[in-house]
Amino acid sequence: MSTDSKRWVAGHVAALPKSGIRDFFELVAKMKGQDVISLGVGEPDFVTPWNIREAAIFALERGKTYYTSNLGLIELRRAISTYVTEHFGVDYRPDDQVIVTVGVSEALDLALRAFCNPGDKVMFHQPCYVSYHPSIALVHGQAVGVPTYARDNFALTAEALRSAWQPGCKILMLNLPCNPTGGTCDRVQLEAIAAFCREKDLLVLSDEIYSELTFEGTHTSIASLPGMAERTIFLHGFSKAFAMTGWRLGYACGPAVLIDAMMKVHQYTMLCASIIAQEAALEALTRGWDHVLKMREQYHRRRDLVVRRFNEIGLKCHSPRGSFYAFPSVAGTGRTEKEFSAGLLTEQKVAVVPGSAFGDNGIGHVRACFATSYEQLIVACDRIERFVQQPKA
Amino acid sequence: MNPVLKLLLEGGNLTTAQIAQVANLAVSEVEQRLEQLKKDKVLLGWRPVLDLSNEAAAAATVRAVIEVKITPERGGGFNRLAERLARFDEVESCYLMSGGYDLLVFVKGASLQKVAGFVSEKLSTIEGVISTSTHFMLRCYKDQGFLLNTGEASTTRLTITP
Numbered sequence: 001m002s003t004d005s006k007r008w009v010a011g012h013v014a015a016l017p018k019s020g021i022r023d024f025f026e027l028v029a030k031m032k033g034q035d036v037i038s039l040g041v042g043e044p045d046f047v048t049p050w051n052i053r054e055a056a057i058f059a060l061e062r063g064k065t066y067y068t069s070n071l072g073l074i075e076l077r078r079a080i081s082t083y084v085t086e087h088f089g090v091d092y093r094p095d096d097q098v099i100v101t102v103g104v105s106e107a108l109d110l111a112l113r114a115f116c117n118p119g120d121k122v123m124f125h126q127p128c129y130v131s132y133h134p135s136i137a138l139v140h141g142q143a144v145g146v147p148t149y150a151r152d153n154f155a156l157t158a159e160a161l162r163s164a165w166q167p168g169c170k171i172l173m174l175n176l177p178c179n180p181t182g183g184t185c186d187r188v189q190l191e192a193i194a195a196f197c198r199e200k201d202l203l204v205l206s207d208e209i210y211s212e213l214t215f216e217g218t219h220t221s222i223a224s225l226p227g228m229a230e231r232t233i234f235l236h237g238f239s240k241a242f243a244m245t246g247w248r249l250g251y252a253c254g255p256a257v258l259i260d261a262m263m264k265v266h267q268y269t270m271l272c273a274s275i276i277a278q279e280a281a282l283e284a285l286t287r288g289w290d291h292v293l294k295m296r297e298q299y300h301r302r303r304d305l306v307v308r309r310f311n312e313i314g315l316k317c318h319s320p321r322g323s324f325y326a327f328p329s330v331a332g333t334g335r336t337e338k339e340f341s342a343g344l345l346t347e348q349k350v351a352v353v354p355g356s357a358f359g360d361n362g363i364g365h366v367r368a369c370f371a372t373s374y375e376q377l378i379v380a381c382d383r384i385e386r387f388v389q390q391p392k393a
Numbered sequence: 394m395n396p397v398l399k400l401l402l403e404g405g406n407l408t409t410a411q412i413a414q415v416a417n418l419a420v421s422e423v424e425q426r427l428e429q430l431k432k433d434k435v436l437l438g439w440r441p442v443l444d445l446s447n448e449a450a451a452a453a454t455v456r457a458v459i460e461v462k463i464t465p466e467r468g469g470g471f472n473r474l475a476e477r478l479a480r481f482d483e484v485e486s487c488y489l490m491s492g493g494y495d496l497l498v499f500v501k502g503a504s505l506q507k508v509a510g511f512v513s514e515k516l517s518t519i520e521g522v523i524s525t526s527t528h529f530m531l532r533c534y535k536d537q538g539f540l541l542n543t544g545e546a547s548t549t550r551l552t553i554t555p
Contacts, residue, residue, distance in 0.1 A: 019555070021553060021554075021555050024553055025551075025552070025553040028552045028553050029552070036552065038550075038552040038553065040552055040553040040554070041550050041551065041552065041553065041554050042554040042555050043550060043554055045550065129555065130555045131555070179555075298403070301415055301416075302415075304417060305414060305415050305417070308417060309414075351552055351553060353553060373405070374405060374407060374411060374414075374415045375405070375406075375407065375411060378411055378414050378415075
């Protein structure tokens, strides 16, 4: 067989860089069978609560195995609408302002495909979730990164936004609280961002997947600010709050015309999200809130533990207001984030992800996920301490 | 709620030192809080939760639940008799219930004969006990929040995910 099969790969896909996470995943895979504690995951350690799993089983028993409406089950959309009103203070009509998707990842992809013309500029804050930049490249958009900094606890500031802005910017992607930094914006900061979006006529794609995991203060959705609902696609899902990552279920809410445009792409590419996952999600929204609170309380305690230990060890770490990620600086150890992560893995068998996998502003940091048991976190922190204290090889 | 108590109730299996780390307290303070809980009779003691399908753990233990009907008394209601029943070593737990019977008594013994003997010789002969209905436990699926033998994969998470 010819070895130059590469010639079939589309240019813009061939040009996509491999995810930095992928490199590190391969390194970790080599350590298989050894007693590695992983703080490298991006998902809860809780299994989906039983009543939610049971609802899916029940749905299967009743023969719910068919397609749903492109927009998703109307009962689920009604529940989403109620949930979003109660928790985020924005009203969306279940009939035409809500679409159920295969995770927020699909919703983001739909939004970019529906709203970004080739050459349009899309702003996003860095460090950020690994898919943002590639998703923009896949729709032939131009990515415009906006830096966030440790000194601001990785909150996005309107000033940074203004200085990164250039003519042709059409869309702003937000992920608050943020994977990997745990950074988020308070209401005042969000109002400044919202004012800037109105001034520059930006469409906002607001990925609020970690919003339920806000530990201090209350989460504010940019969509709830005056004049923003009409220019915001609110993106959310079940993965993090309800521990449902593998179900792949998310949703988007926004102005009917925009949701309709996203639906067009969705109906031709995905048709609908899995009905089983939708049935489970309905149970999650109706009877899952107690579980969310219980899990949040545990994450909160784990965050306090990990952040305190990191700072004791000498890894300067801000306390993330949301999400289950700590993003300490490793600059003080005299190692780059890649050296630190690789060394920590081979010498002390703790996996963290180099911050540079999430963009240039992650250089000098590592992402440590604290969605792991207290016992494991305690041992991991002790190992990290040993690693930091021994002289650099 | 007392953070130490909270962590105990979560059912994890943390040592005092681990509780201290998680709750950000000194080990001595955790110990002191545990002492206080005992003094206040909030925390009565410790019992391991065993998987009794495991032979070593079961150590030839037979468990039964007994529904007991008793005659309430002027002045004390069910209390005097309930407290009297509860004092037997064989009785692990004893509850006053609403519904078709009065007391629900959890007992254990080294053999079926021993439990049967306790019921026929002690329990049912007490003045005021009207009737008993004994149910022997055949198999345990969940005990005090712990699932037994679920076969559920504990960790199938990938090591590194975005």
